[in-house]
Amino acid sequence: MTRRPAHSFLPRPFRPRLALGMVAISLALALPPPAGAQGAPPNSSGSTPPYEADMLRLAEMLGTLHYIRPLCGAPDAARWREEMQALIDAEQPSDARRGLMIAAFNRGYESYRQVYHSCTPSAELAAQRYLEAGARLSRDIAARYGSN
Numbered sequence: 001m002t003r004r005p006a007h008s009f010l011p012r013p014f015r016p017r018l019a020l021g022m023v024a025i026s027l028a029l030a031l032p033p034p035a036g037a038q039g040a041p042p043n044s045s046g047s048t049p050p051y052e053a054d055m056l057r058l059a060e061m062l063g064t065l066h067y068i069r070p071l072c073g074a075p076d077a078a079r080w081r082e083e084m085q086a087l088i089d090a091e092q093p094s095d096a097r098r099g100l101m102i103a104a105f106n107r108g109y110e111s112y113r114q115v116y117h118s119c120t121p122s123a124e125l126a127a128q129r130y131l132e133a134g135a136r137l138s139r140d141i142a143a144r145y146g147s148n
Helices: 018-030 052-071 079-091 095-115 121-145
Strands: none
Touching: 052 079, 052 095, 052 121, 079 095
């Protein structure tokens, strides 16, 4: 049986640059709202943005991928931590929000580290599902809260 790349489920434009797509979304979220939009940019007032729960879920997914993808031999060992750092850099959260984002990433990593000690078909399936869910969540965040 031929193994498909884990990202083969994505539409062709998303396949080669899933990570860059996540960074682009985080950059879009860090931009101020378009002229005429209500409210201030989320970082200027220190308040929690409306997409906070989704952002924390995405951070948790990145942590899971950071653990499970290298476990199963994927060549992107550092990619998911770099994506998380890019997300934090683009979002420029307050110290409290930054701590929450990092805690979510670590929770995703740790929860899978406790369960999977070697790559199994279940681990491979989990990695594929997290890639799919992360891509979907990224698109949803951009569609709902993006400034473009």
